[in-house]
Amino acid sequence: GENVEQHPSTLSVQEGDSAVIKCTYSDSASNYFPWYKQELGKGPQLIIDIRSNVGEKKDQRIAVTLNKTAKHFSLHITETQPEDSAVYFCAASIHTGGFKTIFGAGTRLFVKA
Amino acid sequence: NAGVTQTPKFQVLKTGQSMTLQCAQDMNHEYMSWYRQDPGMGLRLIHYSVGAGITDQGEVPNGYNVSRSTTEDFPLRLLSAAPSQTSVYFCASRVDATNEKLFFGSGTQLSVL
Numbered sequence: 001g002e003n004v005e006q007h008p009s010t011l012s013v014q015e016g017d018s019a020v021i022k023c024t025y026s027d028s029a030s031n032y033f034p035w036y037k038q039e040l041g042k043g044p045q046l047i048i049d050i051r052s053n054v055g056e057k058k059d060q061r062i063a064v065t066l067n068k069t070a071k072h073f074s075l076h077i078t079e080t081q082p083e084d085s086a087v088y089f090c091a092a093s094i095h096t097g098g099f100k101t102i103f104g105a106g107t108r109l110f111v112k113a
Numbered sequence: 114n115a116g117v118t119q120t121p122k123f124q125v126l127k128t129g130q131s132m133t134l135q136c137a138q139d140m141n142h143e144y145m146s147w148y149r150q151d152p153g154m155g156l157r158l159i160h161y162s163v164g165a166g167i168t169d170q171g172e173v174p175n176g177y178n179v180s181r182s183t184t185e186d187f188p189l190r191l192l193s194a195a196p197s198q199t200s201v202y203f204c205a206s207r208v209d210a211t212n213e214k215l216f217f218g219s220g221t222q223l224s225v226l
Contacts, residue, residue: 001172009153032213043117043203043217044156089155093213099144099163100171101215105155 002027004092006104013080014112021107023090024072030092033066033073034101038087047088048075080111114139119204119218126194126225134189134221136204142216143209145187146171147179149200150220156203162187163210194225 003026013019025033031052036044050057050064050073057064061080066073077084087108093101120135138145146161148171158171162181176198178190187206191198201222205215 004155006155034213034215036215036217041219043205043219044215045217046214049214099146099161099169099210100158101146101213102158102172103148103156105153 002030002092002100002102004090004102004104006090006107008107009105010108010110012110012112015080015082017080019075019077019080019084019109019111021075021088021090021109022072023074023092023104024070025092025102026071027092027094028071029094032093033064034091034093035062035064035075036089036091036103038089038106040086044089077109080109082111082113085109085111116140117204117206117216117218119202119221121221122219123222124224126191126223128195128225130194130225131190131192132194134191134202134204134223136187136189136218137185138187138204138206138216139185140206140208140216141184142206143184144207145181146205146215147177147187147189148203148205149173150203151200159189159202196225199223199225 006023034049038044063076090104147159148156160179162168204218
C-alpha cells in the first residue's frame with residue numbers, strides 16, 4: 001500500500017521568512033497530492049492540492065511542487081505570518097476510485113513574530 | 114450547512130467498555146471515513162464508506178466497527194475499548210469518488226484508562 005513520509009516534524013521560522021515542507025510517497029499509481037492545515041483544536045482543512053499532470057501550483061503565498069519521477073512533493077510558504085502557525089499534513093491518493101487518502105505524519109510550523 | 118458534526122468532543126472510557134462515536138454530514142456527500150490521529154503518526158485511516166450500505170477497511174481497522182445505513186451518518190463503534198485506542202478521532206467526508214477534497218469534523222478526544 002501507499003506510504004507517505006513527511007519532513008521535518010517541527011519547523012520554526014521568523015515572521016517574513018519562507019517555510020518548506022517535504023514529502024515522499026511510495027505508490028507510483030498515486031496521482032493526487034493535497035496539503036491540509038490543522039489549527040489547534042480543529043479538524044484539518046485543505047489549503048492546496050496538485051495532480052500528477054502538473055509540476056507546480058500557486059495560490060497567493062503558498063505553492064506546491066511535484067517531482068513525479070522522484071516521487072516527492074513539497075509545500076512552500078512565503079512571507080510567513082504568525083497565523084501560518086499550525087500543523088501541516090501532506091497526503092497522497094489515487095484520483096477517481098482511490099478511496100484511501102494516506103497522510104504523512106505532519107509538520108508543526110511555528111512562525112515567530 | 115453545519116458540515117461534518119462529531120459527537121462527543123471528549124470521552125473517557127475504562128478498558129473493556131464499549132461506545133459509539135457519532136458522525137453526521139449534511140452536505141449529501143457519498144463518501145465518509147474515520148481517521149485516528151496520534152502524535153508522530155499523522156492521520157491513519159480506520160474505515161471508510163463510499164455510499165449507504167457499503168463499508169471497507171482502511172489502514173488500522175482492528176478493534177473498530179462501522180456501518181452506513183444512511184447517507185448522512187457514519188458511526189464508529191468500539192466494542193471493547195483498549196488503552197491503545199486512546200487517540201483523537203476525526204470523521205471526514207467528500208462529495209464522491211471523483212472529488213477528493215476531504216471535509217473534516219472537529220474531532221473526538223478519547224481516553225481509555
